[in-house]
Amino acid sequence: MLIRTAAAADWPAIWPIIHQIVAAGATFPYALDLNEEEAxxxxxxxxxxxxxxxxxxxxxxxxxxNMYANRAGNGSHIASASYMVDPAHQGRGAGRALCEDSLAWARAAGFSAMVFNAVVETNVHAVRLYESLGFTVLGTVPRGFRHPENGYVGLHIMHRPL
Structure with missing residues (x-):
C-alpha cells in the first residue's frame, strides 16, 4: 500500500469515496447532503x-x-486526522497505513499528541484500529451521533501521545 500526498488530479478518485461514506451516514458527523464543492x-x-x-x-x-493541527494558537501542538477507505477495499490495510502515515507526519511536524474528536462508538473497526495503534478513549459524548440504523450513539474522543 503506497501512501502519497494527494494531487489535484486525485480529486476525481477521492470524491466518490467521500460521497459514499458521508451519504451512508454511519461514521462521519458531516451533512448527509454534503456536495462536492463543500467536500x-x-x-x-x-x-x-x-x-x-x-x-x-x-x-x-x-x-x-487529511491531517492538521486540531486547534490553532495555544492548542496547535496537538494533531488530528480523518480517514476514509473505499468500502470495497476495507479490511485490506489501507486504514492502518493511512493512520500510521499520519502519526509519522505528526511526529515529524513536532506535534506532541494526536486526538480524534468524534469517533462514532459503533464504528468498531475504526475504534479497534486506533486502539491497536496506541489511542485510548478519553471520554464519550453520550448520544452525540445520530446513526441511521442504531439511533443515537456515543462519540468517542480518542487520544495518543506522540
Missing amino acids: RGMWLVPAPGRTVVAVDATGAVVGTA
Missing part, C-alpha cells in the same frame, strides 16, 4: 496540514486521509 474545500487541507491518498498495487486510489 473538496473541507478535505483538501492547506499546508501545513496534509492530504494523502492510499494507492493499491494496481495504482487505484482506495483511501484518503
Whole structure:
C-alpha cells in the first residue's frame, strides 16, 4: 500500500469515496447532503496540514486521509486526522497505513499528541484500529451521533501521545 500526498488530479478518485461514506451516514458527523464543492474545500487541507491518498498495487486510489493541527494558537501542538477507505477495499490495510502515515507526519511536524474528536462508538473497526495503534478513549459524548440504523450513539474522543 503506497501512501502519497494527494494531487489535484486525485480529486476525481477521492470524491466518490467521500460521497459514499458521508451519504451512508454511519461514521462521519458531516451533512448527509454534503456536495462536492463543500467536500473538496473541507478535505483538501492547506499546508501545513496534509492530504494523502492510499494507492493499491494496481495504482487505484482506495483511501484518503487529511491531517492538521486540531486547534490553532495555544492548542496547535496537538494533531488530528480523518480517514476514509473505499468500502470495497476495507479490511485490506489501507486504514492502518493511512493512520500510521499520519502519526509519522505528526511526529515529524513536532506535534506532541494526536486526538480524534468524534469517533462514532459503533464504528468498531475504526475504534479497534486506533486502539491497536496506541489511542485510548478519553471520554464519550453520550448520544452525540445520530446513526441511521442504531439511533443515537456515543462519540468517542480518542487520544495518543506522540
